[in-house]
Amino acid sequence: MKTQSCDATTELELGLCYDRAKAHLGMDEAMLLATRLLGMSFTEVITERGRLLSLADVEKLNSAVQRRLSGEPIAYITGKKMFRTLDLRVSPDVLIPRFETELLVDVVLEATPNGGRVLDLGTGSGAIAIALSKTKELQVVAVDNDERALQVCAENCRKHEANVELVCSNWFENVRGRFDTIVSNPPYVAADDPHLDEGDLRFEPHDALVGGPSGLEHLEEIIASASNFLNPDGWLVVEHGYDQQTSVKKLFVDRGFANIQQRRDYTDTPRVMWGQACGR
Ligand SMILES: C[S@@+](CC[C@H](N)C(=O)[O-])C[C@H]1O[C@@H](n2cnc3c(N)ncnc32)[C@H](O)[C@@H]1O
Structure with missing residues (x-):
């Protein structure tokens, strides 16, 4: 029982979720999804590996990785695209x-x-x-x-x-x-x-x-x-x-x-x- 809850908690750790995304998509795309979907900065993703995400955020990231693996553009997955200095909704x-x-x-x-x-x-x-x-x-x-x-x-x-x-x-x-x-x-x-x-x-x-x-x-x-x-x-x-x-x-x-x-x-x-x- 104890082990189970410990594993479940680990599953919610930012570092682990990010590593999983990175293994599938490479660092650039994994970082883009993590920062865009979780509303975190590059530095936070790198330095706060132990931070616990909500189950909803973990699922959001996992589903985004699956969509990307099926070829969908990152911009449509995140709903955002930079153009010059503008953060545009797409x-x-x-x-x-x-x-x-x-x-x-x-x-x-x-x-x-x-x-x-x-x-x-x-x-x-x-x-x-x-x-x-x-x-x-x-x-x-x-x-x-x-x-x-x-x-x-x-x-x-x-x-x-x-x-x-x-x-x-x-x-x-x-x-x-x-x-x-x-x-x-x-x-x-x-x-x-x-x-x-x-x-x-x-x-x-x-x-x-x-x-x-x-x-x-x-x-x-x-x-x-x-x-x-x-x-x-x-x-x-x-x-x-x-x-x-x-x-x-x-x-x-x-x-x-x-x-x-x-x-x-x-x-x-x-x-x-x-x-x-x-x-x-
Ligand atoms: C290549 S996209 C460019 C969009 C935008 N300017 C950009 O660079 O991201 C071409 C745009 O022209 C619009 N378009 C296509 N045919 C058109 C028409 N007959 N009259 C007006 N707009 C049209 C499309 O809906 C589309 O938004």
Whole structure:
């Protein structure tokens, strides 16, 4: 009886639970789950190995390990993802914001004057729109055609006290007025891309990833209409796929954009393109 209760207690020890998670997932992911799900710091997890967890917390961690082993992204398991300095809520209704998308924010901040009006097309969790509105004095409008994504975005706006106007729209359909900068990270994966059956992509919303048969269809639509919604000399900034640089540049040129510029991401892959609407 005594031994049994001693074992049961040991089972609840933080150190043991963390070690079990680490054995399955490795240190980085085990630590991410432990800190995120148990609300502890890295230091607490390492130094307070003897701390007794509640049964509910142990079960939470064990179930998270099982979900991760079945391939579910860490961000959906914890419901959280860092984007720049923002701790964003995410759910399977939104794309998990990517590290490379932070580049888009940098470019928009450089291109847009203080007080400028910015349109974020395909906002998802609101990562770009909220990062912009929290970093610079800008009037930000965020669009998505998915109501569930807009709900997640609204939650993130409240959490971060971000002043962003949300619009449910099929790209520009319900958008009014003109902007100094339009930014978009639209779906740009080709429908038959085998990567869709791999890793995190299997769990993310299909409509947030797939840009039509060639992958370029949404980019085409956005680049074709953007000038009608830009102020003279306003900027269009887009993210594109690793192999789409030439095609996207042609779309910018064909639609009369000037001063076209490009930036590579942290893996040296062409990722962001921006151009200026010709002043009219
Ligand atoms: C690649 S995700 C980007 C999400 C977010 N900007 C980010 O970087 O995390 C593309 C987003 O575009 C939205 N979207 C897809 N088709 C759309 C359309 N026709 N009109 C408006 N938004 C659309 C999707 O719902 C999704 O949230």
